[in-house]
Amino acid sequence: MFRRLGLSVYPDSSVFEEDLAYITFAKSQGFERIFMSMLEVTQGKGVVAEKFSKLISAAKKLGYEVILDIAPNIFDELQISYDDLSFFAELGADGLRLDAGFDGNKEATLSFNPYGLIIELNMSNDVAYLDNILTYQANEPYIYGCHNFYPQEGSALPFDFFVSCSKRFKKHGIRTAAFVSSQVATGGPWDINDGLPTLELHRHLPVEVQAKHLFATGLIDDVIIGNAYASEAELEALGDINRYQIELTVDFLPSANPVEREIVLDNQHFRRGDITSQMVRSTQVRKDYKQENPLHDNQQIFQFGDVVVGNDDFGKYKNELQIVLEPHTDSRKNKVAQIQENELMLLDYIQPWTKFRFKQ
Incomplete structure (x- = not known):
């Protein structure tokens, strides 16, 4: 499976012009996907729609794939239903990352949504979550997997656990993703931000070394910078790495x-x-x-x-x-x-x- 670089943006706590400059420069360095957090939204549906659709539209014009990170409270906040994903399709998103799971049948059903939205699953649990969903005959080409990131020092995944979790997805040929952490960025979804890696051993390493390691495992297809904004030097270093062999x-x-x-x-x-x-x-x-x-x-x-x-x-x-x-x-x-x-x-x-x- 081809490998990609991604970055994260937080429209509810950022300025559009700064986000646009960031994703534009990253695109010039070979970045191809965006993780866009909706976990923090507290404003009404109209304000949220305007803010997110503007940035998503700009990202799509640059050629990005955009996945929105959502949780059950977002549906309550925006007064929408899991049974109708038209709101996210109208925003222009390519998919939704489910921060919390359901019973398996629900995720499988969501993968057949009429808008062709990708359903991205949380990979950071070593349980038969994916197997259960696939048992319900999910639409596999529209299923991705993505690990969590961990803002608190000492709270990210140990390596062996990460491997075990990842293998559960990789054995089914599901596209996988994990996060690396910029050493200069301070933006994220919460008020605590000691970096936003998936793996604890990565927290204080140069971002390109983190990415090299994730690709070297053979378990991760998409490497995403969790925090914003990474420096131009970091984006250039990531764009320069060899994604397909150890360098x-x-x-x-x-x-x-x-x-x-x-x-x-x-x-x-x-x-x-x-x-x-x-x-x-x-x-x-x-x-x-x-x-x-x-x-x-x-x-x-x-x-x-x-x-x-x-x-x-x-x-x-x-x-x-x-x-x-x-x-x-x-x-x-x-x-x-x-x-x-x-x-x-x-x-x-x-x-x-x-x-x-x-x-x-």
């Missing part, structure tokens, strides 16, 4: 020579299928690069995340690239770079035959 950011040693730098940066790498626990081996490059490679930085203990290249003493293995997984020494290898510390967790996802790249 590791490295810091080169000053002594790394031009051939070694080219081996690292200018090649499509893949891990050998017959793996070893000591290192990730990218062996094709040694066949393509026959140049001499003098010895340097080859006497230390190589550490987890070091990038090494075989030197002139390594015979047929000269110019083979390896990523160190277990500390070891081998004077036939030159240390040329280190993977940045906050991306070391991505090495867990380089399995037999996994394709990967590097960037400086």
Whole structure:
């Protein structure tokens, strides 16, 4: 399934012109979907309709898919019924995210709404919620899944629980989404905002590292910035990531020579299928690069995340690239770079035959 980037806006507590500038710049960076919160609306139906339809119309002209986040109290507030979704269709939305669930049959029925609105389900519960809905013969192409975000420090999902929840959706081929958190944005739905990630381990990481991790799991199709507004630098960094293979950011040693730098940066790498626990081996490059490679930085203990290249003493293995997984020494290898510390967790996802790249 193709992968997308998304962002969040909060029209009930923001200014239209600022929202428009934000989504316009994000579109230029490759963003494709918008999470638009309606959880905070307290004004009448007419005011809400005018405010949301104006922003949704602008987003649709830019080519965004727009999903509205709703809860049961919204229907009471706006005096509308779950049995008639025409209000949301008239706003121009593409779908509704149900913050709270029903009995399964209700969600299945909603997926056949006459307006073609997508029904997005809450993924952050490790129960057979989706299975129950599908048992009622839901309209599967119109079912998405999306995790929650968590404004309070320490309250977001632990990783193992996130994996278990996500697998329940991914096994059915349902489009999935999760949130990452800008490190500068302060906007959100509530008065507490310690960031808005799905995963607690992401809360204080650079936003592009969070996204790389979610995509690397293979469990998430859409990565959405939970808080607003992310900086232009963050939007650019997200737009620049490789959504379909792991791309590791490295810091080169000053002594790394031009051939070694080219081996690292200018090649499509893949891990050998017959793996070893000591290192990730990218062996094709040694066949393509026959140049001499003098010895340097080859006497230390190589550490987890070091990038090494075989030197002139390594015979047929000269110019083979390896990523160190277990500390070891081998004077036939030159240390040329280190993977940045906050991306070391991505090495867990380089399995037999996994394709990967590097960037400086």
